[in-house]
Amino acid sequence: xxxxxxxxxxPDALLFAAEPVLRRLARLARALRHPKRALPILSARLSGRRxxxxxxxxxxxxxHHHLDRPRIIPPPSEPHAALAAAGIERVVTDATGAIRITxxxxxxxxxxxxxxxxxxxxxxxxxxxxxxxxxxxxxxDALFSHVxxxxxxxxxRPAFDRDYLRTVDYLGPVIALxxxxxxxxxxxxxxxxxxxxxxIAHCFGTGAVCHLPRVLSFGxxxxxxxxxxxxxxAVRRDLDRAGExxxxxxxxxxxxxxxxxxxxxxxxxVSLIVPTRDRLDLLQPCIESLRHRTDWPAxxxxxxxxxxRDPETLAYFRTLEAEGAARVVACPGPFDFAAINNRVAAQAxxxxxxxxxxxxxxxxxxxxxxxxxxxLRPEIGAVGARLVDGEGRIQHGGIxxxxxxxxxxxxxxxxxxxxxxxxxxxxxxxxxxxTAACLVIEAVKFSxxxxxxxxxxAIDFNDVxxxxxxxxxxxxxxxxxxxxxxxxxSASRRPSPAAAARHRAEVEALKKRWGPLLxxxxxxxxxxxxxxxxHLRLRRGWTGLEPAEPR
Numbered sequence: 261x262x263x264x265x266x267x268x269x270x271p272d273a274l275l276f277a278a279e280p281v282l283r284r285l286a287r288l289a290r291a292l293r294h295p296k297r298a299l300p301i302l303s304a305r306l307s308g309r310r311x312x313x314x315x316x317x318x319x320x321x322x323x324h325h326h327l328d329r330p331r332i333i334p335p336p337s338e339p340h341a342a343l344a345a346a347g348i349e350r351v352v353t354d355a356t357g358a359i360r361i362t363x364x365x366x367x368x369x370x371x372x373x374x375x376x377x378x379x380x381x382x383x384x385x386x387x388x389x390x391x392x393x394x395x396x397x398x399x400x401d402a403l404f405s406h407v408x409x410x411x412x413x414x415x416x417r418p419a420f421d422r423d424y425l426r427t428v429d430y431l432g433p434v435i436a437l438x439x440x441x442x443x444x445x446x447x448x449x450x451x452x453x454x455x456x457x458x459x460i461a462h463c464f465g466t467g468a469v470c471h472l473p474r475v476l477s478f479g480x481x482x483x484x485x486x487x488x489x490x491x492x493x494a495v496r497r498d499l500d501r502a503g504e505x506x507x508x509x510x511x512x513x514x515x516x517x518x519x520x521x522x523x524x525x526x527x528x529x530v531s532l533i534v535p536t537r538d539r540l541d542l543l544q545p546c547i548e549s550l551r552h553r554t555d556w557p558a559x560x561x562x563x564x565x566x567x568x569r570d571p572e573t574l575a576y577f578r579t580l581e582a583e584g585a586a587r588v589v590a591c592p593g594p595f596d597f598a599a600i601n602n603r604v605a606a607q608a609x610x611x612x613x614x615x616x617x618x619x620x621x622x623x624x625x626x627x628x629x630x631x632x633x634x635x636l637r638p639e640i641g642a643v644g645a646r647l648v649d650g651e652g653r654i655q656h657g658g659i660x661x662x663x664x665x666x667x668x669x670x671x672x673x674x675x676x677x678x679x680x681x682x683x684x685x686x687x688x689x690x691x692x693x694x695t696a697a698c699l700v701i702e703a704v705k706f707s708x709x710x711x712x713x714x715x716x717x718a719i720d721f722n723d724v725x726x727x728x729x730x731x732x733x734x735x736x737x738x739x740x741x742x743x744x745x746x747x748x749x750s751a752s753r754r755p756s757p758a759a760a761a762r763h764r765a766e767v768e769a770l771k772k773r774w775g776p777l778l779x780x781x782x783x784x785x786x787x788x789x790x791x792x793x794x795h796l797r798l799r800r801g802w803t804g805l806e807p808a809e810p811r
Contacts, residue, residue: 272515400476450490641735644694
């Protein structure tokens with residue numbers, strides 16, 4: 261407890277653990293308010309279809325983290341002799357957060373802080389990871405306790421992501437460093453692990469920093485808000501090293517860091533591409549939000565008209581064109597999402613393309629600016645946003661491969677304002693893919709990979725496939741949590757036997773083309789249950805001590 265009798269402040273990356281979780285009875289009560297949806301769930305449960313019932317129940321009542329299991333027991337502490345025998349020196353930060361690493365000593369430095377215990381077996385695992393001479397920093401997973409004798413929360417970290425780490429410090433205070441790689445580096449007090457890790461990534465490449473998906477430490481993390489200034493300084497230093505020293509580094513009230521990368525003058529034209537077939541009830545709120553709730557001075561709106569017939573829709577088209585607010589491009593024939601978007605993208609004048617579903621509405625006016633700042637970076641391909649559904653819950657927080665049977669949207673069904681596991685919903689970070697319901701990309705990059713594959717993925721998975729092809733040519737996909745919009749997913753679709761058959765064919769095509777990647781998303785921890793909404797619960801049998809390879 262702190263001096264005022266209150267629990268210590270939550271570290272910024274762990275704010276998700278402080279969010280309220282509905283108790284079992286409250287979840288049941290919420291489900292019973294929708295009897296028509298609850299009864300089929302009960303039937304599935306009673307008939308043995310437990311997974312289907314669990315998935316439907318989460319969709320009905322919302323998702324909440326169920327990770328701090330009372331039965332999680334930390335392993336014994338690693339003896340000091342085991343560390344020494346493995347060639348590891350433990351270095352503890354002092355009361356100011358400063359460290360001192362001397363030139364002489366064992367080849368590996370294990371940076372820790374007070375209150376942290378090294379898990380038994382960690383020494384051997386760390387030493388084995390450093391057998392590869394190209395690895396200069398190794399971090400693992402941890403068990404966290406906020407109060408004495410409280411439950412233990414597993415911190416399952418992602419693979420190294422420099423963008424994510426600049427936004428949210430998901431590393432924590434325990435990291436192993438190759439001594440020769442950090443000699444002479446003056447780390448920022450209060451953010452030593454963050455500063456040194458970013459410096460190593462700059463000097464030796466991002467591949468020099470690896471994640472070992474194994475519990476290496478356990479204890480308490482009491483950073484709280486007072487560590488934000490140190491984090492900001494560490495990020496500022498990293499931007500200086502990368503030649504981006506003029507970039508403003510802004511720290512939000514939630515501790516998430518935002519980098520306002522410079523924009524060219526004049527602002528580049530963005531072509532907002534919106535496919536539709538009638539459904540004026542969806543289309544008009546979408547278009548009006550792009551016109552009046554999107555703070556970007558250089559934009560053109562292109563409506564892909566797929567055989568609209570409703571007189572009110574056609575009248576709206578005429579009004580928009582008369583006002584010079586939008587261009588309507590005829591795209592006749594059977595609905596083919598990929599082909600329609602490709603066709604209109606070829607007619608777009610913008611340096612950037614923004615693909616927008618007709619059931620999406622802008623909320624925060626700066627959503628496009630935030631996405632464009634990232635999409636203009638030479639190494640970035642597709643950029644996605646945080647999408648919130650009609651019930652105020654997360655519809656899209658990036659796409660995660662290998663979950664939900666194939667792929668699923670990250671943090672699906674969590675509260676729309678949730679921080680996300682390790683701050684992931686609010687961060688700017690690398691993901692495997694993002695949804696084309698709201699996707700921004702430079703036109704030249706879209707053309708470079710041939711746009712959407714309309715022959716193979718006419719309706720589903722064309723966005724996943726596009727992002728994976730971009731990733732394959734070295735253009736990373738980014739999720740920008742600060743860009744927030746509403747999405748009434750599939751509100752304009754109608755189910756049919758033909759649609760179901762087409763969906764099955766596209767599922768098989770995705771498996772055939774990207775099968776190895778679909779086994780385990782490189783940005784997602786294998787310790788999570790892959791069958792429900794992401795970050796919801798641990799995989800059955802997970803201990804955190806299984807043998808693991810660095811990634």
